[in-house]
Amino acid sequence: MGKTIGNPISWAARNLGATSSHIAESLSRVGSSDTQQLPMVKRLTIQDVRDCLRAGYRDFLETRADAIFVVLIYPIAGLLMFGFGLNMNMIPLLAPLIAGFALIGPVAAVGLYEISRKRESGGEVHWLDAFGVFRSPSFGAILALGFYLIVLFLIWLMVAQSLYSQTLGPDSPVSFSAFVTEVFTTSTGWVMIILGTAIGFVFALVALAISVVSFPLLLDKKVGLPIAVVTSVRVLRENPGVILTWGFIVAALLLLGAIPLLLGLIIVMPVLGHATWHLYRRAIA
Numbered sequence: 001m002g003k004t005i006g007n008p009i010s011w012a013a014r015n016l017g018a019t020s021s022h023i024a025e026s027l028s029r030v031g032s033s034d035t036q037q038l039p040m041v042k043r044l045t046i047q048d049v050r051d052c053l054r055a056g057y058r059d060f061l062e063t064r065a066d067a068i069f070v071v072l073i074y075p076i077a078g079l080l081m082f083g084f085g086l087n088m089n090m091i092p093l094l095a096p097l098i099a100g101f102a103l104i105g106p107v108a109a110v111g112l113y114e115i116s117r118k119r120e121s122g123g124e125v126h127w128l129d130a131f132g133v134f135r136s137p138s139f140g141a142i143l144a145l146g147f148y149l150i151v152l153f154l155i156w157l158m159v160a161q162s163l164y165s166q167t168l169g170p171d172s173p174v175s176f177s178a179f180v181t182e183v184f185t186t187s188t189g190w191v192m193i194i195l196g197t198a199i200g201f202v203f204a205l206v207a208l209a210i211s212v213v214s215f216p217l218l219l220d221k222k223v224g225l226p227i228a229v230v231t232s233v234r235v236l237r238e239n240p241g242v243i244l245t246w247g248f249i250v251a252a253l254l255l256l257g258a259i260p261l262l263l264g265l266i267i268v269m270p271v272l273g274h275a276t277w278h279l280y281r282r283a284i285a
Contacts, residue, residue, distance in 0.1 A: 038227060039217065040285035041234045044242040048282050049249065056275025059116060060267070089172045091179050096160035098258050099200055102251050103153045105272070106211040107146040112273030113216045113280075120277075138218040141225040145214060149207060156203045160196060167192040208247045209236045216280035235283045246279065 114133050133139060167188045173179035183189035213235050214228040223231075236243045250272055257264030 038234075039221070039223070039231050041231065041238050042283055042285055044235075044239040044279075044283055046242060046245060048279070049242060049246050052275045052278040052282065053249070053271070055278040056271045056273070059119065059274035059278075060270045063115060063119065063270075091173050091176055092164040092169070093157060093160060096157055096196070096200070098255075100153045100156050100203075101258065102204060102254050103156060103207045104146075104149050105250070105254060105269070106207075106215050106276070107149055109269060109273035109276060110142060110146075110215055110219070112270055113219050113277050116274050116277035117216075117219055120281075133219065136219055137222055138224075138228075141228065142215065142218050144225055145211065145218070145229070149211060152203060152207055156200070159199060159203075163192055163196055163199070167195075204247065204251065208243065209233050212236060212243055212246070212276075213280040213283050216277050217284065220280070231284070239283070 110133050111131065114131075114136075133142060136142065168179075168182055168186075173182070183193065210229045210232055212232050214225075214232040217223060217228045217231055218225070253268050253272060254265070257266075257268030
């Protein structure tokens with residue numbers, strides 16, 4: 001008998017309900033004797049980072065048509081955010097918007113992890129495979145973690161807006177050029193830059209700690225959200241220098257991809273997405 005498409009609301013409710021109980025079960029295990037079943041974290045080196053980036057680039061070249069199709073929506077969404085930021089009231093948030101993309105980047109790359117997972121298993125890869133995440137037993141946990149990162153992103157924007165109000169604000173800039181001039185030629189502008197960079201680093205570190213391997217882990221194994229996040233934090237704790245280096249590389253590549261009106265993300269996102277999958281494979285036994 002052929003399959004039919006069910007009601008999307010009931011389908012989402014079933015997935016979220018099933019995963020909610022799975023998350024609750026995982027929460028009860030964290031801190032108990034079952035924590036011995038947490039995935040084993042391995043030691044990483046800078047050479048592992050290089051190898052993962054090379055492997056990610058090779059995956060991109062071999063599946064570039066599929067990957068570009070999947071991630072094309074993200075540069076478009078970024079361009080929309082950029083246009084939204086051209087409003088005079090939103091100009092101070094342009095830089096935080098672009099920088100904050102690194103906070104939600106792992107959410108945007110979930111489909112790429114699924115493509116990498118299927119390609120690794122030797123199956124034929126198609127761009128529709130990216131939507132295989134909807135069939136994952138941990139789909140609800142993936143949604144929840146994505147929601148947390150988006151909330152972190154919104155809090156970062158609110159902090160950035162407050163910082164602007166306390167330094168160069170609260171009035172809106174009269175023009176984009178006037179805003180840039182005031183930022184780089186006044187002491188308060190440099191205070192905003194320095195404080196914004198320091199605060200942004202804290203937000204980026206939190207996002208990196210909870211998501212460096214959690215999304216691939218949720219796709220690959222039947223674990224709950226707490227276990228995935230705890231494991232991700234353990235990867236950072238066991239390999240602080242390597243993971244921080246990875247984070248700086250990701251931030252630098254995302255910045256380079258954002259310079260040409262975010263269109264560079266069409267290449268940067270799939271390369272980093274595939275590379276993240278390979279990093280997960282090297283970090284988790």
